[in-house]
Amino acid sequence: MQKIGFSGTLDPITNGHMWVIGEARSLADEVIVFLSQNPAKKPQFPAEDRKRIIEQSARECGWDNVQVVIVKGDYTARAAKKHGCDYLIRGIRTTADFDYENLIQQTNVDVLQGAKTIFVMPPRDLGSVSSSFVKALEGPVGWNWTMKKFVPGPAYQAWILDCLRKEWQALWHYATAPAEQIARFDHWFAHLTGSDAYGGADRHYHNLDHLVHGLSEIRVWADNTYAAPRDSALVKKAFWFHDAVYGHDEDALYSSEEASAQLWLGSGLDADDNQEVAQLIRATDHFQGPAIAHVLKDVMLSADLAILGQDEEVYQAYTQAIAREYAHVEPTRFNQQRGLALQHLSAKAQAGQLFGDAYFSNQYNQRAIENMQREIVALARA
Known part of the structure; x- marks a missing residue:
């Protein structure tokens, strides 16, 4: 397989996302991360910052065949097809994930004529890791030490700097x-x-x-x-x-x-x-x-x-x-x-x-x- 895509808001990118990207690298010569701009969501970081964080995280892993594309005003499955990706890869953690992703996959193919989806299941230690899970950690004493275990270094650095900026501005x-x-x-x-x-x-x-x-x-x-x-x-x-x-x-x-x-x-x-x-x-x-x-x-x-x-x-x-x-x-x-x-x-x-x-x-x-x-x-x- 020449190219495979991975899509999401990735706010922040987690170790679970990084695992899926790693699986994609084992299947294809090139991985394209399609970073969606969903107007219904209010991300912590703007798309350009998320793109930089993902690129830095890939470089830290020594991955030179991963690029990031910001998708504006299009469906990621259709954007993936335009960039030469016949397949998207998605991680499945639970049966609820499968039901949801399978519905999205059918829409992508049957309605949008976009890329098909390959499903992979993460290891047990990453089974509960998601962006919403990581976001929910912020606040109590020691939250930063806990968060550090679940996100790559660049994502962690960006998150604590954003937290510190809010603390500073309030002060x-x-x-x-x-x-x-x-x-x-x-x-x-x-x-x-x-x-x-x-x-x-x-x-x-x-x-x-x-x-x-x-x-x-x-x-x-x-x-x-x-x-x-x-x-x-x-x-x-x-x-x-x-x-x-x-x-x-x-x-x-x-x-x-x-x-x-x-x-x-x-x-x-x-x-x-x-x-x-x-x-x-x-x-x-x-x-x-x-x-x-x-x-x-x-x-x-x-x-x-x-x-x-x-x-x-x-x-x-x-x-x-x-x-x-x-x-x-x-x-x-x-x-x-x-x-x-x-x-x-x-x-x-x-x-x-x-x-x-x-x-x-x-x-x-x-x-x-x-x-x-x-x-x-x-x-x-x-």
């Missing part, structure tokens, strides 16, 4: 801000999510994942404790900047935390909250933090350390990311230093002092102890 009240302020807001969003900050290639943990997770923690803390909107905003602003500068240069003029605080102070984003936000950023420095007094300091530190109390799978992903971020350190020395840090944090948790905020302590303290003790044992054996 700075874009709807009522003047144009010159919006330009400044956009500049700092691009900086913070770009390669010079959380989006940097060498950021394996202190990255966009950490930013999404921390902001989710703060939002849920505020919802559950009925925190004042200004308190929530202060902590969020500090969290956006607290690891904006992150390095390992012991000869640097400032610590990473102080450098991040200086970055905030020079941003010109909010003169009213300048010093308070800077103090919360400085509080995340474990050497200087205890000397810093702010009523929200415990919330800021707790949100930053909340990763320690996540479920085992997320915690393991975190430890692997930390190891990659410190790959420049000799392994034996890293294990020793990491072990000492964990022993210190574990002792604080056992004394009930790791999470200074009661909400976070109730949520995460016991699990943090279990996670850290398990890692300490593993490091001792390494």
